[in-house]
Amino acid sequence: MSKKVSRRQFLTYTLGGTAGFFASTMLFPMVRFAIDPVLKEGGGVGFVEAGLSEKDVTDTPQLIHYDVEAVDGWYEFIEKRTAYVFKNDKGKIVALSPTCKHLGCTVNYNGNPKFKNEFFCPCHFGRYFKDGTNVPGTPPLKPLDEYETKIENGRLLIGPVVKA
Structure with missing residues (x-):
């Protein structure tokens, strides 16, 4: 038994997925910018x-x-x-x-x-x-x-x- 997706559900899934994709592409650089210094290996001071x-x-x-x-x-x-x-x-x-x-x-x-x-x-x-x-x-x-x-x-x- 297959369950059909209505037009309204299809539109909701499509818009939700697109919004999630755009949100992640905007948030990833911000998160990376914030945590990048923590991930960098420290340049130990030599002599x-x-x-x-x-x-x-x-x-x-x-x-x-x-x-x-x-x-x-x-x-x-x-x-x-x-x-x-x-x-x-x-x-x-x-x-x-x-x-x-x-x-x-x-x-x-x-x-x-x-x-x-x-x-x-x-x-x-x-x-x-x-x-x-x-x-x-x-x-x-x-x-x-x-x-x-x-x-x-x-x-x-x-x-x-x-x-x-």
Whole structure:
């Protein structure tokens, strides 16, 4: 037994299908536009020039400023970054983030005369030893982030954060 489609049902199905087709062709680019940055694979930051030669790095932490080319969705821009760079007791070049792990304030090396040879956060009196580890009993619960470093052609390059 076959069921016949009336003219009215045929017209309803045809117009509904056509409207759905047009709606999907209009919505697809909008949805794609909205979610495209999420689907893009992140361009991990490699090593960048730090503006120092190997001989300029001393055993006293010095604050340096350097630029990183970054991509955020479709936007490409230059991100300004800072790091404390020094040679540790073993002669290895270390680069530490100056951002306190407590509330994100900027730490200073020898920033408080009471705490010599330490990083000090003035926001809540957070303290870190020279190697970046937090002083027990002070607000920060984690050490400062450390960046990868390497030397190429006598110049210091700073890379991504070392994964702990």
